[in-house]
Amino acid sequence: MSITSELRRVVADLHRELTRYELVIWTAGNVSARVPGRDLMVIKPSGVSYDDLGPEAMVVTDLHGELVEGELAPSSDAAAHAYVYRHMPEVGGVVHTHSPYATAWAARGEPIPCVLTMIADEFGGDIPVGPFALIGDDSIGRGIVETLRSSRSPAVLMRNHGPFTVGATPRAAVKAAVMVEDVARTVHIARQLGTPDVIGQDQIDHLYARYQNVYGQ
Numbered sequence: 001m002s003i004t005s006e007l008r009r010v011v012a013d014l015h016r017e018l019t020r021y022e023l024v025i026w027t028a029g030n031v032s033a034r035v036p037g038r039d040l041m042v043i044k045p046s047g048v049s050y051d052d053l054g055p056e057a058m059v060v061t062d063l064h065g066e067l068v069e070g071e072l073a074p075s076s077d078a079a080a081h082a083y084v085y086r087h088m089p090e091v092g093g094v095v096h097t098h099s100p101y102a103t104a105w106a107a108r109g110e111p112i113p114c115v116l117t118m119i120a121d122e123f124g125g126d127i128p129v130g131p132f133a134l135i136g137d138d139s140i141g142r143g144i145v146e147t148l149r150s151s152r153s154p155a156v157l158m159r160n161h162g163p164f165t166v167g168a169t170p171r172a173a174v175k176a177a178v179m180v181e182d183v184a185r186t187v188h189i190a191r192q193l194g195t196p197d198v199i200g201q202d203q204i205d206h207l208y209a210r211y212q213n214v215y216g217q
Helices: 003-020 078-087 100-108 117-123 139-148 170-193 201-213
Strands: 030-034 040-043 059-062 067-069 093-096 155-158 162-167
Touching: 003 030, 003 040, 003 170, 030 078, 030 170, 040 078, 059 078, 078 093, 078 139, 093 170, 100 155, 100 162, 100 170, 117 170, 117 201, 139 155, 139 162, 155 170, 162 170
Parallel strands: none
Antiparallel strands: 030 040, 030 093, 040 059, 059 067, 093 162, 155 162
16 A cells, blocks of 8 residues: 555544544535655545545645645645645644634634643643634645744644644644644633633643653553
């Protein structure tokens, strides 16, 4: 099996995680994966039902979002994903959703404050807001890169749009998408009860270092 064939299967399987965790509706949202050693990525096609997203439906593009392999048009966010891969070589996966709570924070244009140990663990501080950008070219990608370059967060809330997440692997990017929605919901609920306490920077640094370097197997 070729590298692109295997990645098509992986990316197709990861799209099921978006629906399982209720991060997307209808045909919105997408997962992509960098093809190792090549200036290519695998991404969801545009406007196709999640029920029809088998490996054969995935498309391969270059790192400008232009179709290389596949029968369907690439996602409308392909140029944004491609820009991230071109400018963040450490990134192996990109995810975009319109998950409700994280998108609500994006609509407010407000970072999610680091008031939970889970936020410190996964995001290393506040979850930042990126600039407003129109869909269709690499403007969103530029906003993602500009924002994440000055943050430890694997997630950015693109203003008036929704969350984008990155990871060393596409699975790591999906995990970040699941977690950003979870903490967005929890912090929203906490704010209904009062003003949550922000965790101190020293504690954030300690929690982040432990989770990134010690936690797990």
